[in-house]
Amino acid sequence: MTPPNAASPKGTVAHAPAAAAPAAAALHPAAAQGAVPPAPASAPRAAPAQPAPTARDHGIMQGFPPAPEAIPGASNWDLPPFNRWSFCNMRNLFPTADVQRGTGPVRTLPSAQQELRAIRFPTLAGTQQTVGDWLGSSYTDGFMVMSRGRVVHESYHNNMASHQLHLSQSVAKSVVGTLAGVMHGEGLVDLDTPMPRLVPELAHSGYAGATLRHVLDMRSGVRFNEDYGTPGSDMTRIDIASGWRPTEGGHPPATIRDVILSLPQERGHGEDFHYRSIETDVVAWALERAAGASLADLLSDRIWSRMGAERDAYFTVDGAGTALADGGFNATMRDYARIGLLLLEGGAWNGDQIVPEDWIRASASGDRAVFGEPYTATSPKGAYSRQWWVHDAARGDFMARGVFGQLIYLDPKTEFLAVKLSSWPDFLIHSYTVDMLSAVTTIRDALSPS
Template structure:
């Protein structure tokens, strides 16, 4: 992801309750999130756990299968330490407290070894995933590819003819999966007029300018031009996941929410339905609008950690999972190498170390599913950081989870 200036932080962030956000019947106007500020401090401490109170949504049904239980082998991890971005030694306990954590879960060798909730989040609370949802959509592409419903090397306009006159016409599915298309998309969060802000307006996450018509997510896709040859270096573009969702819907004849339920979510043994926020055309915001509980994100992560399997069932093709943790570092440069110097990007997944093959789903404001097949280790963190991107927070988060990995695997 692009970098941003460091945000001001405090050692012990206050909870939404402490801040008085949405407290009272009714809450005072100055304590209610609006379209202008819902994802910014202090309001995001409440909003990320209450998206259904703010936006229209579409369910991702958990199905009728029994809930798949977790096995626990709880361990004390608070005293594990790591070297922080500023050179100091920090404990996991201090890191969790100071990094605006809402939920944190670690699994090792199939057992939950720690599970903690903060900021009044509970086990049953759905939390916004931000761009963690991109990796979920990437796995769904793998399912449909395995079924023979989508080809990786076909021009996208052959699948979605409406794309014929925009920058994505000749791009292929594999180029978009790896974010190596040549299409211009300015990923500047909160910047008026940027392509990212246009998507926020289209998805209903930001208000339009006075008198401005509100486009749909797919209206915005059709305005994007090509600025370089397809297939060159990786460049992060959120819109490419929304394009993948369009392809999946056209190829399957199902909405993204129904498709994700049928192919993945209903097969994980989830505790609750997930859901997407949707735009005015009921199109799911594939690039960041998915919501689920901490444990259900962990169930998805565990499936990927196990090579796409849940029990004896192959949910995502194993070859697709292997491809998701295998990438080309030569096309993965600055600023992405700041947090993952040996990293890569493949099939909507971040690869932390291409030699090791540990991979992760990451989202702004501190969302993470980190997977290390080598040690059978997973960490899931849900957060409400005070800024979209905080370089030191990202580096510390990855240092913390890999320190825990190394400590429990020693």
């Protein structure tokens, strides 16, 4: 569900499987408008290869009916090659709750298309790769770049279309963190309130002494083992509770909130940042209690219906109807760009101050002293604040990231944003994460040379 860091958390696979060959897509002719940085002589160019296979190439869900072996199942829908289809078709697999866009105007995204595919960027392997080769090799489903309020690149891959909603994985966390900012601005929640005052059931859990601030910044002392696919891990338990994995041993599944209440405290609250997906679900529970409404309705009322979204979004939900706040959010690529643009522009649109400006500034900064290994493997100058990753705390660029290659990257300094939707062949691939950030920051610098 979530990208803890560029390196692997304990027990988590974070290598590139053999299937993840660095391949090149069929590209348009390179015609970058003088913005292509030259490759240093010391950096060899990566050899192009074949593009990553699409869901259609694999035959996933092709035919009427599809072959049994081509149908995603409860235990493999998010694994290769099935995730190449599943991430754009979550509603076909799981129960969901709508986040309605309402009846307001759709925000227009002006276009000023540029050819970016010939831009070269440095890879973790020490080579230079073009953006075009990277889009083909990195299991891209969609990629969008906006500079100074205009779309300069928008492309769809793996048979994805612009109207399709894509699973965000842990990009959902940043969406929920932004909702918390709106509700904080309304006075509905206070960051220093002890969690049991917001959700009394937490009084007998590991969250008993934590505040909402601790949980938003993932600095509570609660134990949550983030190991993906490991039997018995807390991550596997939440996957089962959310309906994303089959139950074990024929037992009825716990709910997301049953899992929350079972987690013990293992260290002091307020210590160093430690990434745990469950924290977002705890934040969502507090927001629902504070407002007396579901997470989907709160997000619709406070943000989605006010920011000019073009389509309804949705969350996957567990057996009790609880939204999977930490990773179950789905939207179109253009709507992911719209929420990014909202934050880039100070939280206001169409005469409406939607997200408080001070909340956005706080989300783009953070305490570097509590942000250490392994998280610095991706962002050496980074931090984490209010459910957002800060890439360079001095610069103030920040991002939402999700496993399998989901990204919303924002740089207020240059009014730049990038959205990357992917279906990588593994939860975490360190080189893919580093190269993704290298690609978008190189594009940023090419479009806004200093």
